[in-house]
Structures are given as structure tokens and as C-alpha cells.
Amino acid sequence: MSHSPARRAARRARTVVVTALAAATALTITACAGPSVGATAGSDDATAEAVDWSQVEPAKEITWWSNHPGESKVVEEKFIDEFKAETGISVNLVTAGADYDEVAQRFQAASQTDELPDLVIASDVWWFRYHLNDQIMPLDDVMEFLDADAADFQPALYSDYEYDDQHWAVPYARSTPLFYYNKDLWAGAGLPDRGPETWAELEEWDASLKKEVPEKGSTFGLSTGPSWGAWWFENMIWGQGGAYSDGFELTLDAPEAIAGGQFVHDLFHESGVATLSADDAMADFSSGLIASTIGSTGSLKGALDAAKFDVGTAYLPDGPQGGGTPTGGTGLAIPSSKTPEEQLAAAMFLEFLTNTENTAAFSQNTGYMPVRTSAVESDTMTKTYEQTPQFRTAVDQLADKARKQDDVRVFVPGADALLNEALEQIVIEGTDPKTAFESVTPRIETAYTENVEPYLGAQD
Numbered sequence: 001m002s003h004s005p006a007r008r009a010a011r012r013a014r015t016v017v018v019t020a021l022a023a024a025t026a027l028t029i030t031a032c033a034g035p036s037v038g039a040t041a042g043s044d045d046a047t048a049e050a051v052d053w054s055q056v057e058p059a060k061e062i063t064w065w066s067n068h069p070g071e072s073k074v075v076e077e078k079f080i081d082e083f084k085a086e087t088g089i090s091v092n093l094v095t096a097g098a099d100y101d102e103v104a105q106r107f108q109a110a111s112q113t114d115e116l117p118d119l120v121i122a123s124d125v126w127w128f129r130y131h132l133n134d135q136i137m138p139l140d141d142v143m144e145f146l147d148a149d150a151a152d153f154q155p156a157l158y159s160d161y162e163y164d165d166q167h168w169a170v171p172y173a174r175s176t177p178l179f180y181y182n183k184d185l186w187a188g189a190g191l192p193d194r195g196p197e198t199w200a201e202l203e204e205w206d207a208s209l210k211k212e213v214p215e216k217g218s219t220f221g222l223s224t225g226p227s228w229g230a231w232w233f234e235n236m237i238w239g240q241g242g243a244y245s246d247g248f249e250l251t252l253d254a255p256e257a258i259a260g261g262q263f264v265h266d267l268f269h270e271s272g273v274a275t276l277s278a279d280d281a282m283a284d285f286s287s288g289l290i291a292s293t294i295g296s297t298g299s300l301k302g303a304l305d306a307a308k309f310d311v312g313t314a315y316l317p318d319g320p321q322g323g324g325t326p327t328g329g330t331g332l333a334i335p336s337s338k339t340p341e342e343q344l345a346a347a348m349f350l351e352f353l354t355n356t357e358n359t360a361a362f363s364q365n366t367g368y369m370p371v372r373t374s375a376v377e378s379d380t381m382t383k384t385y386e387q388t389p390q391f392r393t394a395v396d397q398l399a400d401k402a403r404k405q406d407d408v409r410v411f412v413p414g415a416d417a418l419l420n421e422a423l424e425q426i427v428i429e430g431t432d433p434k435t436a437f438e439s440v441t442p443r444i445e446t447a448y449t450e451n452v453e454p455y456l457g458a459q460d
Helices: 004-014 022-027 074-088 102-110 129-131 140-145 155-159 183-188 199-210 229-239 255-269 281-286 297-306 338-352 356-366 379-387 390-401 407-411 417-429 434-450 453-460
Strands: 061-066 090-095 118-123 170-175 177-183 220-222 272-275 292-296 311-314 329-333
Touching: 061 074, 061 155, 061 338, 074 338, 074 356, 102 118, 102 297, 118 129, 118 220, 118 338, 129 329, 140 338, 170 229, 170 297, 170 356, 177 183, 177 229, 177 281, 177 297, 177 338, 177 390, 183 311, 199 220, 229 407, 229 417, 255 272, 255 356, 255 417, 255 434, 281 292, 281 297, 281 329, 292 297, 292 356, 297 311, 297 390, 356 379, 379 390, 407 417, 417 434
Parallel strands: 061 090, 061 118, 220 272, 220 292
Antiparallel strands: 118 329, 170 329, 177 292, 177 311
């Protein structure tokens, strides 16, 4: 498929001479090097002057910070080579961390230095604090200049980055949690070849599955950790009719939320259906130790390659009040303090990475969802679904069961880690859910009051 938007942008940009760079000064905003819960919000800086992108020539070299989601470094390097062949622009790929949080912490630390990249991954729980800190630029204008067809992004994914009528990132390695199950163990237990429709059904199947798993194994295993535990737990708290918040108002003290905590507590400490993986539940699953788990869509290719058994994928189970699946993963953002030349080159590469052909190729090689509507039913993905139907599960689940994440988790800096802390108290220590939630509530409220509320007030 033609990558004509990038070519047209390069051609247009190269026909002009760079004019006075007053816009560069206007765009260069002093970024705040805040702590992990964010920096002071509500900058007094004036609104940046719009850039006439037709008068900007893209930089010849840019730097991209990634953690290579889904073990995608080889794929990313291939995209970089193809992009350089098409545009002449070199991209330096930097492994900026092992996961989203490490990349984000490094980005925060570099925010007042000349070490910032020109393009950075921005996960679902980090992009908003980048925005609060004036560290990233809105992308709508430059995407329009590049004819990037932003309307083709899957709406549920693109809208995740919208705030104040602007988009501050675009979707890249996007995922939902999936229920993974070992088809061989399922068959040995005499179970139907599907995931459980409800958590209660999984508990019913536990007795049969326990006879099939190896010693020290279990029917279901999970791992926790920042940007992980509080993500999959949303399904469980929603399944009990609860939520982390109503807007920005915490609802962790609601009976329904406490019921969600009690459900996961009992899963580990009463019924014994679940065990906690010391490091990585997907590794335990792929080894055959646990019969099922929750894993990212982006873990699919790795699981299929590593497992010696047939891997099944299914929607996350429902609770008594339903459920749903949260979207997640990472997008791509461009720092606001870079020059227009660097920003345009970064935007061209961003558009290239996420075009129809490349998002399909990325999905095919990792398991992450194609982020463009046009890619979902493309020839590449159609063949992939035929050869490996597990890839289709995430796409269908997004359409059937996706639910907007609770605001507190994604918009309050540091709340994700604090919610995970409460979850680990419940899962690891067996703490009463009400007590665990009470222990983190004041800190989440402080993070909101100090780092979000002043900014929201400034917008009124």
C-alpha cells in the first residue's frame, strides 16, 4: 500500500526554504521535571502559536524512545529502514526502558535536559501527566497537514488521547486484557473449548482442572505490578457493579467496589482457584504450570511461540453485574520542546508507523490490535485471522466488550500504582479489601488535588 501522506509531506516540505523560526520559540515550553505523581499542573505559559507546517522542512534525523512492546524491536527496526528509504530521514531507536513505566520515568527525568527524544511511547496511564506538564504537543494540526486520515483510527482507541478538544498522542501498541487458556488441559478436564463466560463458571471448572495441572500448578494464575494489576482488576470490580471512581470522585468505599476486592481476595485465599506468579504469569502459562491467566493482547505472539500446547483465547469473564474489558497499551507522543523541524519529522514517522499496512504488520507480529479501522479487515489481517484465529479475539472483544477506563486510574498521576498497591495488599497479604482501599484513598485524593484539580480549574 502506498505511504503517500509521508511522501507528500516530505515533497512539500523540501520545496520551501525555512523561514524565521519564531514558531520554534513559541512552541518551546519549559517542561516540568516532576516526581512520579506529576509536576505542578496549570502552566501559566501562553497558548503556543500555531505552526505553518508548509513552511517547515523536516529534520534529517530523529530519536525514538521505545520499550519495544510485544518484543517488537526487530519489527520496529524494519519500519525504520523502510521509512528512511522512503523519506531519507534517519531514526535512532533507543531502548529507553524495559516497560512503559521505565520509559516514562526516564522521560520525566530528561524533561529539562537536551536528552529528550523526538518521539516517545505514551502509555494509557502516562500520556495525561505529560500533557499536564506541557511536555507533549497536540497532534491534530500536523496530522491534518500530513493527510494522515485520523478519522480512520479506531475511535475507541484514538479517543483515549483526547482532552480539551485536542489529541495528545495517537494509538500504536494497543491492547485489551485477554483470557488465555490451555486447550490441552481443558480437553483433559472434559471442558468445552472456550473460555468461561463468567467467573463463577471458572470456579465451577476448578475441580476438574486441578486434576490436570502439574504439581504446584493451578487452574488460574495472575501477576501484579504497576500498569498491570490495576488494569485487569477493572474487569473484576466492574463485574461486581463497582468502579474505582465516578469521574474524578473516588468510589472505593462503595459496597460494590469492596465486593470487587472481596471477589479477588476469595479467588486467592478462599476458593484457591488462583495463584500468584512471582514474576510473570504469562511465562507460567506458556510453561504449562497454570491452566489459564489474564494476559495482554500484546503477549499473544510470544505465548503462541513459547507454548508447547494449543493456546486458547477468550473474552474476559463477566461477574454478576456484567463486566467489560478496559483498553490499554501505549500510544506515540511528540515532545512540545522540540523544534518544528524535529516535530514534523517525528510526525511523519508516527504517521508511517500507524498507517494501514504497518499497523496490520505490527499486529501480525505481536498480537497487538491494528489501530486503524481500515486494517482490521485488510488482506494482511484476514489471512492472519484464518491462520491464527486467536488474533481475532481481541478485535472482537474491543467491539463487543470494551469499556472506558475509570478516570482516576488513567488521569490522576500515580493513581495506577496506588491502586495496584491496594490490590497487592489484598492478593499477597490477604488484607481486608475495605482496609486496603482506605490505605490508598487519601494519597490518590492528594494526587488529584495537587496535580489535576488546579489544571482543570485553570481551564474553566
